[in-house]
Amino acid sequence: MNSRQTEKILSVRNLVKHFDISGGFLEQLAFEKGKIIRRHTVVKALNNVSFSIAPGEIFSVVGESGCGKSTLARTAIGLYPPDSGEVFFGGERIDHLSPRQMLPFRARMQMIFQDPYASLNPRMTVRQILEEPVFFHRPGISRAEAGDRVAAVMEQVGVDPQWAGRYPHEFSGGQRQRISIARALMVDPEFIVADEPISALDVSIQAQILNLLMEAREKRGLTYMIITHDLSVVAHISSRVAVMYLGSLCELSPADQMFDHPRHPYTRALLSAIPRLGSKKKHIRLTGEVPTPIRLPSGCVFHGRCPYADARCKTEIPLPLSPEPGIITACHGLEEGRIPLSPE
Amino acid sequence: MSHLLEVKNLEVRFALRFGDLTAIDGVSFTLDKGERLGLVGESGAGKSVTGFAIINLISKPGYISRGHILFDGENLAELPGEKMRDIRGNRISMIFQDPMMTLNPVLTIGTQMCETLMAHRNISRKQAEAVALEKLRKVYISSPEQRLSQYPHEFSGGMRQRIVIAIALLTDPALIIADEPTTALDVTIQAEIMDLLLELCASEDMGLILITHDLGVVSRVTEKIAVMYAGKIVESGPTENIITDPLHPYTKGLIRALPDPERRGQGERLQQIPGTMPTLTALPRGCSFHPRCEIKGGICEKEIPESRAVKGQKREVACHMAENPSPPPVYEREGA
Numbered sequence: 191m192n193s194r195q196t197e198k199i200l201s202v203r204n205l206v207k208h209f210d211i212s213g214g215f216l217e218q219l220a221f222e223k224g225k226i227i228r229r230h231t232v233v234k235a236l237n238n239v240s241f242s243i244a245p246g247e248i249f250s251v252v253g254e255s256g257c258g259k260s261t262l263a264r265t266a267i268g269l270y271p272p273d274s275g276e277v278f279f280g281g282e283r284i285d286h287l288s289p290r291q292m293l294p295f296r297a298r299m300q301m302i303f304q305d306p307y308a309s310l311n312p313r314m315t316v317r318q319i320l321e322e323p324v325f326f327h328r329p330g331i332s333r334a335e336a337g338d339r340v341a342a343v344m345e346q347v348g349v350d351p352q353w354a355g356r357y358p359h360e361f362s363g364g365q366r367q368r369i370s371i372a373r374a375l376m377v378d379p380e381f382i383v384a385d386e387p388i389s390a391l392d393v394s395i396q397a398q399i400l401n402l403l404m405e406a407r408e409k410r411g412l413t414y415m416i417i418t419h420d421l422s423v424v425a426h427i428s429s430r431v432a433v434m435y436l437g438s439l440c441e442l443s444p445a446d447q448m449f450d451h452p453r454h455p456y457t458r459a460l461l462s463a464i465p466r467l468g469s470k471k472k473h474i475r476l477t478g479e480v481p482t483p484i485r486l487p488s489g490c491v492f493h494g495r496c497p498y499a500d501a502r503c504k505t506e507i508p509l510p511l512s513p514e515p516g517i518i519t520a521c522h523g524l525e526e527g528r529i530p531l532s533p534e
Numbered sequence: 535m536s537h538l539l540e541v542k543n544l545e546v547r548f549a550l551r552f553g554d555l556t557a558i559d560g561v562s563f564t565l566d567k568g569e570r571l572g573l574v575g576e577s578g579a580g581k582s583v584t585g586f587a588i589i590n591l592i593s594k595p596g597y598i599s600r601g602h603i604l605f606d607g608e609n610l611a612e613l614p615g616e617k618m619r620d621i622r623g624n625r626i627s628m629i630f631q632d633p634m635m636t637l638n639p640v641l642t643i644g645t646q647m648c649e650t651l652m653a654h655r656n657i658s659r660k661q662a663e664a665v666a667l668e669k670l671r672k673v674y675i676s677s678p679e680q681r682l683s684q685y686p687h688e689f690s691g692g693m694r695q696r697i698v699i700a701i702a703l704l705t706d707p708a709l710i711i712a713d714e715p716t717t718a719l720d721v722t723i724q725a726e727i728m729d730l731l732l733e734l735c736a737s738e739d740m741g742l743i744l745i746t747h748d749l750g751v752v753s754r755v756t757e758k759i760a761v762m763y764a765g766k767i768v769e770s771g772p773t774e775n776i777i778t779d780p781l782h783p784y785t786k787g788l789i790r791a792l793p794d795p796e797r798r799g800q801g802e803r804l805q806q807i808p809g810t811m812p813t814l815t816a817l818p819r820g821c822s823f824h825p826r827c828e829i830k831g832g833i834c835e836k837e838i839p840e841s842r843a844v845k846g847q848k849r850e851v852a853c854h855m856a857e858n859p860s861p862p863p864v865y866e867r868e869g870a
Contacts, residue, residue, distance in 0.1 A: 254720035362810050392576040392811075393747055397791035397804035404803055419720065422750070426793035426802050463725040465750030467777055467792060473725045480690070480720075 198278070199381055199413050200266060201242030205275035207258075207265050209233040234483050235261040237437045237491075238275075240510065241518075243413060243430075245380070250416045250424040250445075252460070253434035254480060259417045262434070263383045266415070267299050268292055279381075297327040300374035304386035306366035310358040316369055317354040320344070320376050327377050339376065346409070347372045347402060364395035368402065375406060385417045400427065421464045425449045433457045436491040437483055439510060442518040453519050455496050455529065490522065498523040537564040538606065538708060538741050539588070545600035546580075546587050555814050557583045557596070559765040562841075565758075567708070570735055570742040572752035572773065574788075575762035576811055581745045584762070585711045587611075588743070589622045606708070624654045627702035631714040633694035637686040643697055644682030651704050669700040673730060692723035699730065709741040716751065728755050749788060753777050761785050764811060764822040767841065771849020781844065781856040783827050821854065829855045 212218045212231040220229045235258040243249045251259045264270045266277060268284055277285040284295050300323075303309040310319055320340045324331055341351040347368040349361075358366055367387065374382055387403065388396040404427065406412060418424060424431055428445040433456065441454040452458045462473040476495045481487050490508050493499040500523075508520040523529040546558035558580045565571050573581045586592050588603055590610055603610040605621065613621070622628075630636045638646055647666035648659055655662075663682065670678035673696040686694055695715060702710055712731065716724035732755055735742050744756055752759055753773055760770040761784065769782040780786045787807035809826040812818055818825055824834040833854050841852040 254722065364810055393749075393788060394576060394791055394807040395810065397806040398808075401803050401806055421721065422793040426804065459722055463721040465721075465725070465728075465748060465754050467750055467753050467789065473729075475726065475729075476722050 197245065197281070198242040199245045199247075199280060200415070201240075201278045202262075202266055203240045203276045203278075205236050205239045205262070205265055205277070206273045207236040207261055207270060208273050209235055231484060234486050235437050236265060236272075237486070239434075239437070239439050240275075241432055241439065241442055242278075243381075243415060245413050246411065247430060248407070248414045248416060248428045250418060250428040250431045251434060252418060252421055252424055252431060254419060254460075256436075256480065256483065257434045258437040258483070259434050260385055261437075263301075263385050263415060263417045267301060267381075267383055268295070269301075293327075297323075297377045298379055299381040299383065300377065300379040302367075302370050302374050302382060302384040302387050305390050306363055306370050307358075307390075309370055310366055310373075312358055315355050315357055316344070316349075316361075319358070319369065320354070320373055323373060323376050343372045343375050346375070346406070363391055364398060367391060367395075367399050371399075371402060371406065375410070378410070379412070381413045381415070383415045383417070386419070387416065388423065389418065389420060396423075421461060422466070433460065436481065436486060438491050438520065439518070440492065440520055442510075444516055447517060451531070453513075453517070453524055453531070454521050455498055455523065456492050459495075490520075496523075498529050500528070536607070537604070538567045538569070539565040540604040541584075541588065541601070542604070543601035544584070544587060544598065544603065544611075546583055546592055546596060547599045549595040549597070554599075556599075557765055557814060558587065560601070561762075561765075561767050562601075563758075563760050563767065563770060565709070565741050565743065568735065568739045568741060569758065570732075570744065570756040571758045571760065572756035573743060573745045573760050573762060574747065574749060574752055576747060578764075578811060578814070579762040580765040581762050582713050585628065585713050585743065585745050588711060589626050589628060590618050591622070591628075620654075623650065624705045625707050626709045626711065627705070627707040629695075629698055629702050629710060629712040629715045632718050633691065633698045634686065636698055637694060639686055642683050642685055643689075647682070647701055647704060650701055654705050665704060666700070669703045670697070672703060672734065673697070673700045675700070691719050692726065695719060695723075695727055696730065699727070699734070703734065703738070706738065707740060709743070710735075711743045711745070713745045714747070715744075717746070717748075724751070731755065749777070749792060761788070764817060765814060766822070766852065767850075768823065768853065769849070769851045770841075771844070771847060775847055775849055781849075781851045782823075782853050783829050783856070784823050787826075821852075823853075827855075831855055 493503040648662035790805040
């Protein structure tokens with residue numbers, strides 16, 4: 191691991207992304223204590239997130255809805271400009287590039303979206319959908335060559351190339367997701383970000399799509415960043431897992447470590463909540479609800495629901511620390527040794 | 535022995551332009567007082583239609599074409615609308631997937647709760663509020679007195695679903711039908727809601743029909759499972775038996791396709807079921823699972839398999855080729 195530290199495919203440093211949702215000028219005005227004041231409402235989606243992904247990894251980001259995992263994915267590949275922080279792709283800084291300068295990088299990273307009903311243009315045939323990125327990124331390519339490529343990639347994702355003339359609505363959900371994967375593969379990327387790639391699909395189809403992703407990775411030497419809330423899938427396929435809560439990274443460790451010895455109190459609660467076949471084990475009960483990212487709690491964002499929280503947790507934001515190589519946790523309790531390492 | 539609910543040979547059809555479509559085809563199961571049943575299957579398998587049929591909420595062009603639904607001795611399939619209203623939302627309550635869709639956004643929680651109660655009982659608003667408060671406490675809503683005057687948007691997803699459950703409990707029903715009650719919620723909240731349902735079933739002696747696609751959830755909550763595929767129950771029996779030793783190749787496939795937390799590694803493959811579920815308009819001849827089945831024989835393409843009892847166990851399977859229960863179990867359970 192250490193020798194490859196320099197050749198990370200993607201690294202992100204101190205990423206911050208806030209969204210201003212206060213609307214137009216008039217909507218921002220409020221009346222308080224006899225004065226008119228202008229007020230901004232800001233969603234703090236990402237707060238100081240850092241990590242890096244090595245080539246060939248399957249890096250998963252998990253967390254509950256609204257924790258900022260999709261924002262993280264989109265900021266990392268330059269779909270959102272970060273408010274502060276740095277994004278490096280293949281050693282080069284990409285977060286401040288103009289759209290034109292970004293172009294060569296765009297072909298090297300692709301994205302697969304959750305809902306295959308929304309992510310495919312209903313008025314384009316499968317052939318048009320698949321050809322579009324190729325013509326865009328390789329303007330010199332001939333029609334015949336693009337056609338061959340479409341056939342080859344469709345074959346690879348298990349959709350009969352004879353159906354290239356059909357429209358998305360003629361396919362089932364699973365097949366549409368195969369087409370989305372095909373579209374991502376068309377430009378031979380190195381890095382694919384998949385945002386909840388299977389959560390819109392039926393159980394028996396989920397396994398098919400996951401296997402397809404794993405197969406494509408082996409054949410093409412891809413690196414994945416997978417965003418999901420499905421922890422059992424994460425345990426099954428990932429090499430490393432990052433757990434997010436309210437825009438902050440709680441824990442980042444190799445999948446084995448995370449599932450055998452979860453450290454952060456939130457990770458423990460999350461893992462114990464996975465419904466497992468035949469398991470009647472009690473899960474860790476979290477009290478309270480997830481706070482909103484508009485009014486972030488002071489100190490550690492998790493302190494309101496954490497069974498181990500004390501006075502320090504309420505005031506001081508925990509820094510990401512590495513108790514062992516390859517493992518990062520952000521928790522005062524772990525740092526002070528207040529929380530026993532191995533639960534149960 | 536009489537059951538709380540007995541569904542026998544239920545058939546639901548939808549009258550469409552090109553002819554009738556059979557959405558539910560000969561579904562039978564029973565539920566006793568306080569018992570918990572899981573209806574499992576993929577989307578389009580007919581689980582929700584079964585749930586709706588029980589409370590007679592199949593709307594046109596759908597209709598119940600055959601079979602009966604005995605609830606406390608009454609056949610709900612033939613009950614006139616007037617009488618059905620005494621049962622629906624009163625003795626049988628239903629909980630739906632998305633709490634934001636089931637709650638009325640422009641009415642306060644208190645109004646919605648009292649409305650339900652006053653429709654079924656001859657009581658005053660004050661009395662209704664007292665009952666509402668009691669039920670809100672049961673589902674662990676903090677400071678319920680203030681909550682009554684709040685609107686649904688002021689609650690989080692998990693709280694909303696708890697309020698929906700409180701509404702379902704208002705009339706002390708004997709049976710609750712929960713249609714994917716936690717699918718729209720996060721895992722930590724899902725676990726809480728499932729615990730709550732379990733607890734309530736025990737304390738109120740309520741029957742529960744849990745409709746879900748998630749075998750993990752079902753195995754945690756229910757005592758019995760019925761697995762549905764293309765409108766039929768393909769396998770049913772005690773949860774324990776079905777999870778540890780599934781007999782129908784579809785159930786086997788579903789269980790094997792689940793990511794196994796014990797068998798993991800970077801890029802690890804899952805066992806998949808090939809193909810997709812057929813649409814109801816183009817069901818294959820014979821057993822509807824045969825195009826995806828790995829143990830099919832010649833007979834599967836010709837004859838529809840009847841549900842048959844499994845020797846020595848209280849379970850049924852509808853498959854020509856399935857053998858009797860066999861050790862060793864297909865799925866190793868953790869910490870068993």
